Amino acid sequence: MTMLLPQFELHKPTSLKEALDLARGFGDDFDYLSGGTDLLPNYKCGLNASANVISLAHIAELKAISPTEIGAGVCLRDLERSKEVPASVAYTASQIASPLIRESATLGGNLMLDTRCHFFNQSYFWRRTLGYCLKADGDVCHVIPKIMKDGKSVTNSFTCVATHSSDLAPLLVALGASCTLAGPAGTRTLKLSEFYKGDGIARFDLQRGEIFTKVSLPNTSGIRSGYKKLAPRRSIDFPVLGVAAALGLGKDGRVESLRIGLGACETIPVLYDFSGKDKQAERGNAIFTEPTKGMPEVIGKKLDDALIQTIADHVTRTAQPKLNVPMEPAYRKKMAGVFARRLLTELRS
Amino acid sequence: MAKKLLKMMVNGRAVEIACAPNQTLAVALRDELNLTGTKIGCDMGTCGCCTVEINGKAKLSCLTLAHECEGASITTIEGLNQYQMHPLQKAFAECGGSQCGYCTAGFVMKSHALLAECPNPTREQLKEELAGNLCRCTGFVKIYEAVERAASELREKAPVEPAPATAR
Numbered sequence: 250m251t252m253l254l255p256q257f258e259l260h261k262p263t264s265l266k267e268a269l270d271l272a273r274g275f276g277d278d279f280d281y282l283s284g285g286t287d288l289l290p291n292y293k294c295g296l297n298a299s300a301n302v303i304s305l306a307h308i309a310e311l312k313a314i315s316p317t318e319i320g321a322g323v324c325l326r327d328l329e330r331s332k333e334v335p336a337s338v339a340y341t342a343s344q345i346a347s348p349l350i351r352e353s354a355t356l357g358g359n360l361m362l363d364t365r366c367h368f369f370n371q372s373y374f375w376r377r378t379l380g381y382c383l384k385a386d387g388d389v390c391h392v393i394p395k396i397m398k399d400g401k402s403v404t405n406s407f408t409c410v411a412t413h414s415s416d417l418a419p420l421l422v423a424l425g426a427s428c429t430l431a432g433p434a435g436t437r438t439l440k441l442s443e444f445y446k447g448d449g450i451a452r453f454d455l456q457r458g459e460i461f462t463k464v465s466l467p468n469t470s471g472i473r474s475g476y477k478k479l480a481p482r483r484s485i486d487f488p489v490l491g492v493a494a495a496l497g498l499g500k501d502g503r504v505e506s507l508r509i510g511l512g513a514c515e516t517i518p519v520l521y522d523f524s525g526k527d528k529q530a531e532r533g534n535a536i537f538t539e540p541t542k543g544m545p546e547v548i549g550k551k552l553d554d555a556l557i558q559t560i561a562d563h564v565t566r567t568a569q570p571k572l573n574v575p576m577e578p579a580y581r582k583k584m585a586g587v588f589a590r591r592l593l594t595e596l597r598s
Numbered sequence: 599m600a601k602k603l604l605k606m607m608v609n610g611r612a613v614e615i616a617c618a619p620n621q622t623l624a625v626a627l628r629d630e631l632n633l634t635g636t637k638i639g640c641d642m643g644t645c646g647c648c649t650v651e652i653n654g655k656a657k658l659s660c661l662t663l664a665h666e667c668e669g670a671s672i673t674t675i676e677g678l679n680q681y682q683m684h685p686l687q688k689a690f691a692e693c694g695g696s697q698c699g700y701c702t703a704g705f706v707m708k709s710h711a712l713l714a715e716c717p718n719p720t721r722e723q724l725k726e727e728l729a730g731n732l733c734r735c736t737g738f739v740k741i742y743e744a745v746e747r748a749a750s751e752l753r754e755k756a757p758v759e760p761a762p763a764t765a766r
């Protein structure tokens with residue numbers, strides 16, 4: 250069955266500057282396209298399509314890869330085979346979608362993947378029968394339609410809680426990566442964890458026209474990292490839960506640093522930073538409680554089974570998966586802790 | 599949204615086709631070049647039916663815009679058997695790797711790209727690499743057997759030189 254793409258003009262700049270100039274001319278009515286493996290399926294469903302599409306696939310500046318910097322245009326197939334990047338990054342890339350998709354899919358597209366939801370990733374016809382939703386064409390959220398305000402009155406929710414289903418995002422957030430954005434006003438760099446906003450529609454801290462150019466990794470020598478993915482089928486499905494960890498362990502087995510990234514639960518990859526000052530950092534959707542509350546002390550302690558279980562319990566208690574992607578939230582919540590425990594046990598040995 | 603003339607190499611032959619910016623490569627191959635061996639299954643990236651080789655890499659033609667392939671070299675299932683059946687095609691037929699046949703072109707193209715990179719894949723590698731191609735008839739075992747048979751045949755004799763372009 251052929252799914253028709255809406256009408257648009259395609260532009261193929263060969264430099265960042267040219268792309269930014271084009272974008273400026275289109276105001277709000279454009280989208281960037283890298284591999285197209287996320288944008289084109291959404292366009293085929295008539296989801297928020299624009300009249301102009303600017304392809305970033307022909308910009309060589311975006312394709313550099315080194316141990317500390319990965320260009321947004323690097324395709325996942327190259328990333329999974331790269332000997333330069335940390336092994337956990339290559340492994341996680343290899344768990345995304347299928348080999349066919351990974352030939353086209355890029356790192357930038359993966360980190361900027363549109364959020365997903367049962368009520369959103371559907372054909373136009375399907376969505377029309379339900380009266381659409383906040384994220385496209387409508388004015389109600391079917392996942393969380395009402396919220397308590399001031400602890401008593403019930404009002405309509407105007408926040409989209411669609412899930413951010415990238416596999417690489419939780420890992421890169423746990424590794425402490427930062428990202429560089431190039432815009433009409435110049436280039437800026439910020440922590441990847443701060444790039445995501447707790448809103449399924451606004452999604453990113455991104456000025457209109459800005460291009461995601463690269464991810465920079467801090468020095469990861471001595472850091473043990475890994476990722477575990479839960480999906481209905483291992484072969485091709487989006488994650489319904491992803492747990493990543495970056496662990497610094499002293500010679501005596503004591504924890505020097507620990508950061509856990511939780512993917513496919515909320516509109517952002519959630520960061521649990523057990524080491525930093527930003528332990529109470531603002532995160533996630535404002536209408537929910539903070540998972541950082543009551544975080545156990547782990548720094549300087551020996552990473553024995555009991556401590557691992559305490560960390561896992563904290564992750565389970567605070568994970569907030571929504572009922573908008575496959576598999577029950579209760580199961581995914583429980584598995585978040587199970588994965589955290591397995592991952593830390595593996596990383597310890 | 600005017601159509602624009604695009605030059606590309608398709609199955610070793612230089613072609614020029616008029617495509618709209620919102621045409622996928624799958625639609626362009628089928629509608630403009632009449633190369634209907636490439637099938638459109640889900641058209642959403644999930645099934646792998648529309649796999650073709652773009653500059654030697656097996657990609658989904660349903661998630662690739664025709665305009666993005668300007669100047670590229672493309673091989674479709676028709677490009678494999680211009681004079682005789684390709685060992686992969688023969689093996690799929692002999693091993694029962696194809697039943698209804700809708701997914702077969704995609705499987706053959708993905709396997710073709712795989713064997714070019716890795717002439718002797720293990721069964722595990724095959725499963726990983728073919729994970730993006732779905733077949734609802736065979737149960738996959740016969741497909742893996744077919745690819746393994748073709749791989750050993752291709753390893754024994756030097757690969758058949760691609761036939762010179764023929765007028766279609």
Ligand SMILES: Cc1cc2nc3c(=O)[nH]c(=O)nc-3n(C[C@H](O)[C@H](O)[C@H](O)COP(=O)(O)OP(=O)(O)OC[C@H]3O[C@@H](n4cnc5c(N)ncnc54)[C@H](O)[C@@H]3O)c2cc1C
Pocket residue numbers: 280281282283284285286287288289290305321322325344345346347350353354355356357358359360361362363414415416417459460461462485486487488642643644
């Ligand atoms: C069947 C199927 C299965 C999938 N499974 C998975 C999975 O298991 N895990 C997973 O994480 N993903 C999965 N995906 C989603 C997708 O394939 C990947 O996330 C991929 O990495 C997206 O990259 P892309 O280059 O194709 O993005 P595109 O589709 O080109 O872009 C995605 C979004 O990012 C924006 N964008 C892209 N690059 C830039 C940039 N440099 N600057 C600014 N904006 C940019 C685009 O405007 C668009 O909104 C799947 C997709 C399909 C169709």
Ligand code: SF4
Pocket residue numbers: 365366367368369382383384385389390391392393408409410411449573
């Ligand atoms: S979470 Fe609510 S608003 Fe967001 S896509 Fe799903 S139904 Fe729509």
